Structures are given as structure tokens and as C-alpha cells.
Amino acid sequence: MRKIGLIGGMSWVSTASYYTRINSIVQKRLGGFSSAHMLIESVNFSDYARLQSNDDWEAAAGLMTRAAKRLEQSGATAILICSNAMHKIYDQVQPEVGVPILHIADCVGDRMVTDGVKTATLIGSRNVMTEGFYRKRLVGKGISLTPPDEERVEEIDRIIYEELMFNQSKRESERTMKTYITNIAKGDVEAVVLGSTELDLIIDTKANILPIYDSTEIHADAAIEWILADG
Known part of the structure; x- marks a missing residue:
């Protein structure tokens, strides 16, 4: 199994949905006690919400880039940003890591x-x-x-x-x-x-x-x- 990284906490509610769906389907497909090899970088969304309200997307991209790099350094072979809205800064983050971020x-x-x-x-x-x-x-x-x-x-x-x-x-x-x-x-x-x-x-x-x-x-x-x- 390849390891995947999730940037979550945006919100924690939906991050739980990602975790549940990924693991439940991996278990069904592989059988037994199987679960996904997964890393979660759960951010404090209040930091992003403040920057979003101030229209400071450059600073938000910096925060997310650091989160993505931590996942890459921990062995993630691909990354998901678990938020639609935060894909606004996808183009600033993807070039900063060496693994794909699945849009x-x-x-x-x-x-x-x-x-x-x-x-x-x-x-x-x-x-x-x-x-x-x-x-x-x-x-x-x-x-x-x-x-x-x-x-x-x-x-x-x-x-x-x-x-x-x-x-x-x-x-x-x-x-x-x-x-x-x-x-x-x-x-x-x-x-x-x-x-x-x-x-x-x-x-x-x-x-x-x-x-x-x-x-x-x-x-x-x-x-x-x-x-x-x-x-």
C-alpha cells in the first residue's frame, strides 16, 4: 500500500468523513483487518479562517505549504487538501512539494x-x-x-x-x-x-x-x- 497524506481540519467534520470512507473501502477491498496507510495533518482552521477573512491568501498558502511539506517528509506519496474552498491556493502549494496533490x-x-x-x-x-x-x-x-x-x-x-x-x-x-x-x-x-x-x-x-x-x-x-x- 502506498501512503497518502491528508491536510484536514478544514473542517474536522469533513476530515472525519474522508477518514471513514477511505478506511472502510480499503478494508472491503483488501479484506480482514486491512486499513489505509495514511497520514493526517489536521490544521487549526481558525488560522485559515482569519487569513481568509482578511483576504490574505499568500499567508494561507504559506501555512498550507508547510503542512504539505511535513506530510511529504513523513513519507506521503500523494496529498489531499480536504477542502474545496482551500483549493484557491492549490497553485501556490503544489510547486513547493515533490509529490502530487490530487486536485x-x-x-x-x-x-x-x-x-x-x-x-x-x-x-x-x-x-x-x-x-x-x-x-x-x-x-x-x-x-x-x-x-x-x-x-x-x-x-x-x-x-x-x-x-x-x-x-x-x-x-x-x-x-x-x-x-x-x-x-x-x-x-x-x-x-x-x-x-x-x-x-x-x-x-x-x-x-x-x-x-x-x-x-x-x-x-x-x-x-x-x-x-x-x-x-
Whole structure:
């Protein structure tokens, strides 16, 4: 098994989902008492949140680069940043380490291409929905994305940062997301992308009118394939 490194704590809630999914599937595939050979660099997200609110992404990239280097020095052969929003600084971090950082949007996009999906709506935190760093990765794979809806942007961002990152799954927010997805399905799209690693806490990805591409599951699955690949 190849060792993989996770930069987690962004949030700790979703990091637990990564850990659970990776280990449960590795155990199923290898059998017995098998579990993944994995390192976790769990950061204090309050440091990143402060820099994010100050729009100091250079300092945030410095923090994440140091985290990535610690994982590499400890033997990780590939790294995952367990956050969609923090891939804003991916391009500053990847060149600073000698192992690949598996980009979450590339993993999602590759899965959609395999499935033949051409149109989708992206939902997640504000910067994921509105900025180019994430959307361009999907568009670059031939996937057309609907424009962000400002009302949805504000409410989904609030739900993520005020509820889900504190492991709070409120019924009202579940209903809100179900309504959003129902309305999205009325448009000319084939799928919804969950561009937040916490949204699966309140969205049943298997019981919706449209296919749901859950970035957490897909990113974790890419880690599994890396761990179990030969060489």
C-alpha cells in the first residue's frame, strides 16, 4: 500500500468523513483487518479562517505549504487538501512539494466526464460558487456550469460556515437544500456538484431528482485508488 497524506481540519467534520470512507473501502477491498496507510495533518482552521477573512491568501498558502511539506517528509506519496474552498491556493502549494496533490475539482470533473455529463450546477461556499479557481477546472473538462444564483450563494455559504462546520445538521437547512436542488432540476442541467466537503451532512446524494456529484466521496475515492495502485 502506498501512503497518502491528508491536510484536514478544514473542517474536522469533513476530515472525519474522508477518514471513514477511505478506511472502510480499503478494508472491503483488501479484506480482514486491512486499513489505509495514511497520514493526517489536521490544521487549526481558525488560522485559515482569519487569513481568509482578511483576504490574505499568500499567508494561507504559506501555512498550507508547510503542512504539505511535513506530510511529504513523513513519507506521503500523494496529498489531499480536504477542502474545496482551500483549493484557491492549490497553485501556490503544489510547486513547493515533490509529490502530487490530487486536485478535488479535477477528480470531480474526471468522474463527470466518465459519466458523460456535460452540464451542471455547482453549489458550495461563496468562493467556490463565484470565483474562477474551481469553476475553470470543470469548464476545462468540457462541463458547462450555470451562473451562480446570488440568493443561493449567500444562504448556502451561511449554512456551511454557521452550521455544518460545527457538525450541526438542521432540518430547516435540509429542506432549504432540497428546495434548491428541486429548482435546479427544473433548468437545463444534468447534475449537481457538491463543491463543499460538508454539504453531504444535509443532502442525501442518493435520493435526488438529479445525479449528485459529492466532492468528498469522489476525492476520497481518488485517494483509495492511489493507495491501492501498484508502484
